[in-house]
Structures are given as structure tokens and as C-alpha cells.
Amino acid sequence: MSDRSQLISTGEPFEFDKKRDAEFERLIKRYPTRESMILPALWLTQEQEGWVSQEAIGYIADRIGTFAAKVYEAATFYTMYNLKPTGKYHICVCRTLSCWLRGKQEIVDYLRDEVGVTPGKKTEDGKFSLEEVECLGHCGTAPVVQINGEFYENMDVEQLKSLLATLE
Ligand code: FES
Known part of the structure; x- marks a missing residue:
């Protein structure tokens, strides 16, 4: 299992671009508490950067x-x-179990x-990165890849x- 306790610093300040900034402001009005925005704000960050850095964590905390x-x-x-x-x-x-039973290892081995x-x-x-993750919530149609x-x-x-052959 990968170590998920370590954050990586980019050494650069992080902020939402215009599009995510507007989306953040739109969403935060719809949630009952500002802290409910933690998960959506992490999604916005990942959508923008592909990942979540140490600086992004601080930025999200400040914004919220x-x-x-x-x-x-x-x-x-x-x-x-x-x-x-x-x-x-x-x-x-x-x-997770259903995907494991239905052949996820063959996919990982490939x-x-x-x-x-x-x-x-x-x-x-740098074209592909891989992660094994816990249940993706589509167990009835296992194995599932995202x-x-x-x-x-x-x-x-x-x-x-x-x-994969269709991905440029
Ligand atoms: S076990 Fe793989 S999607 Fe649930």
C-alpha cells in the first residue's frame, strides 16, 4: 500500500484559476457549512493540477x-x-474484493x-501513471478501471x- 501521509511541496504558491475560483464561489453558497467544501475544493484542485500539493492544502484551508x-x-x-x-x-x-476476484491482478500485471x-x-x-485504489463503487461490473x-x-x-491505444 502506498504511503498517503506525505505531502509534496511544489515550492510555488497555489491558487485556483478563474474557472475553479468561480466554481468554488458558486458551490460554497450551496453548502450548509463552509467545511462541507473541503472535498469539492480538493476535487477542483485535482481537476486543475492533476494532484493535490502541500501548498494546495494550505490554500483550501484559507479559502474555507x-x-x-x-x-x-x-x-x-x-x-x-x-x-x-x-x-x-x-x-x-x-x-477491492469484487475487482480482485474478477481479475484486477491481470490488468495490473499487464x-x-x-x-x-x-x-x-x-x-x-510521463504518459501513464498507475494507482491501485479502494472500491470505486461499481462492484457489479467489476473489474473497474478509472x-x-x-x-x-x-x-x-x-x-x-x-x-490505451486510443490515448495520445
Ligand atoms: S470492488 Fe471494485 S468497484 Fe467495488
């Missing part, structure tokens, strides 16, 4: 008006948040042997091969 520790807790608890830079295509393979990426790492060209937020269900090696 809460402790950085609370944002950190959420970011490190939920495996859907990437805590390090990802490849252009970030592949998440569910490793990615290691044929694509050259192992969990927690990127390919040398690439840059899109779900692909009932996956097998052949389908994944075809799918």
Missing part, C-alpha cells in the same frame, strides 16, 4: 476558513485524491509488463489494450 489539518485529513484519507504528480493519463485500478508502469509510479515518458476520472467497467486486458 478552517484548519489545514482538516483538509490534510480528507486528502490523505480518500484514495481518489492524488498526492503526487500523475502521468498525462492517471489509471486507477480497483483492488500494465507492469507491457506498459511499464507499476502502482505509485509513472511511465518514463482513467482521468472516467470509469471503464467489466474491463479485461484486451479492452484495456484497445483503450
Whole structure:
């Protein structure tokens, strides 16, 4: 299992771009408490940067008006948040029971042997990164793979091969 307690610093200040800033302001009016915005704000960050840095945690805490520790807790608890830079295509393979029983390991082995990426790492060209994650909530159509937020269900090696070939 990867260590999700460590945050990476970019050494640069972080802030939302115009689009995410507007979305943040739109959403925060709809939530009963400002702290309910922690998870959506982490999503906005990930949508913008592909991952969540140490600076982003501080920024979100300031924007919401809460402790950085609370944002950190959420970011490190939920495996859907990437805590390090990802490849252009970030592949998440569910490793929980249904997916495990229905062949997730063949998918992970294929990615290691044929694509050259192992969990927690990127390919040398930075095109793909891989992470094994907990249940993606589509257990009835296991095994499930998610690439840059899109779900692909009932996956097998052949389908994944075809799918990856379409990604430039
Ligand atoms: S076990 Fe894989 S989606 Fe639930």
C-alpha cells in the first residue's frame, strides 16, 4: 500500500484559476457549512493540477476558513485524491474484493509488463501513471478501471489494450 501521509511541496504558491475560483464561489453558497467544501475544493484542485500539493492544502484551508489539518485529513484519507504528480493519463485500478476476484491482478500485471508502469509510479515518458485504489463503487461490473476520472467497467486486458491505444 502506498504511503498517503506525505505531502509534496511544489515550492510555488497555489491558487485556483478563474474557472475553479468561480466554481468554488458558486458551490460554497450551496453548502450548509463552509467545511462541507473541503472535498469539492480538493476535487477542483485535482481537476486543475492533476494532484493535490502541500501548498494546495494550505490554500483550501484559507479559502474555507478552517484548519489545514482538516483538509490534510480528507486528502490523505480518500484514495481518489492524488498526492503526487500523475502521468498525462492517471489509471486507477480497483483492488477491492469484487475487482480482485474478477481479475484486477491481470490488468495490473499487464500494465507492469507491457506498459511499464507499476502502482505509485509513472511511465518514463510521463504518459501513464498507475494507482491501485479502494472500491470505486461499481462492484457489479467489476473489474473497474478509472482513467482521468472516467470509469471503464467489466474491463479485461484486451479492452484495456484497445483503450490505451486510443490515448495520445
Ligand atoms: S470492488 Fe471494485 S468497484 Fe467495488
